[in-house]
Amino acid sequence: MPDHPSTGPDMRFRRLRKKGSRDFELACGIIDAARICHVGFSLGQQPYVLPMAHARDGESLLLHGSIASRLMKSLADGLNCCVTVTHLDGLVVARSAFNSSMHYRSVMIFGRATAVTGMDEKKRGLEILTEHLIPGRLAEVRASTRKELNATTLLALPIREFTVKVSNAPPDDAVADLDSPVWAGVIPFALKAGTPEAAPDLKKQIPLPAYLAKKLFR
Template structure:
C-alpha cells in the first residue's frame, strides 16, 4: 500500500483517528469532485480561490485567465495549499455539543508549473472538462488558438497530502443516551435537477448523452 509520507506539514493532529495518507484513498476523494479551493500567499497577504480541477496521476490541473492574479503568481512557483471537501450528511446528536457532519476531505500541498505547449494545454483542459462532466469534451467545439492564448493552465504536483473521513452516527456522552431526544445521521445525496435548455438552442437538438448520464 502506497501512502504519502507523514510530515509536520500534512500530519493530521485534531481527529487523527479519521486521517488517512493512503494515495489511492486520497485520489478517490479527489476524483469524486471537481471543485477545489486553492490558497497561496503573496507578500504576507493570504488568498484563497475556488476553481475547477482535473487529476492525472500525481498532477492536478487548474486554469484561468492569463491575467488573473492566481495564475500569474502561482505560476512563479509560489507554494500552494489545495482543499477538496465532500459533505455526506448531518450528524445529529442528543447534545448540541456533539453535533457534527459526515464528510470526506483532502488537503494537498505542492507547487505549480505553467503548461505552455498547446497540445499539453488542450490535454489539461480535456482533463478538467472530463472531470466536471465525463463525455462532454467530445460533444463540444474545442478551444481555438485565441482561446488558448488567453487561458492560463497550471499543473500542480501533489508533493504532500492527507485526508480525513467521518462516517456513521453521533457519539454522545454516556449519560445522554438516556435522554428522550432523537439522534442519528441524515445522509446527503447530491444530484443534478432537470436540464434547462438554452433559450437560443436550435430546434430539434436533444439533450447531450453526457448530461443524460448525470440525471438522477
C-alpha cells in the first residue's frame, strides 16, 4: 500500500499462458477459491467494471446473467473483456509507509466470451455455477425449469490469455530502516462465513443442512 504499492498484475507482461502449465494451475487455484470476479469492458470510450459471480469449467470461466441484460448481450457478441479475480490476503506492515504493501493473489484473464446456447450444455454450466457458489446445494435443490434456463444467459470465457500475480512475502525494508523501533510483519486477512440466517418464511422444522453448516471458506 502506502507510497510505493504494487499496482496489481503488470500489464506490460501480458502474454499467452499454456493450459497445463504451472501458471495455469496457479490461476485455477486462485479462480476456484473465489466466488466473485470483476468484469471489465468498454462501451464507446467508457470503461465499466462490474462484480459478477463466476465458476470454472475446465479451461473456461463461466459467467451468467439475465437474458435481458445489455451487458450479457454485449459480452456474448464478442466484446473484448478483462476479468480479474482478486483475494486480499493481508497487510504487509513494513518499517516505512513506503515499503508497506499487501498480500494478495490475482488473476487477469483477457479475451472474448461466447454464449453457451445448447440446452444440455447450459444446464450443465449453470449446475457447475450452483455447485461452486454453494457447495453441496446442487444435490438438494430442484432442477432448473426450461423457462428459467431460457431466461438466463451463460457465458464462457477461455482461460487462455492471462496473467497471475501473487504477493506473499514478508516486509522488505530498506537496510537503513531495520533498526527502527516499530513493529513489522503481516496482518493476514481472509473472507469468512458467519452464522447462517434462516429466511423469515422458512418452515421451522427445516434444519440447516450439513453442507451449509460447515465453513465455506478456509
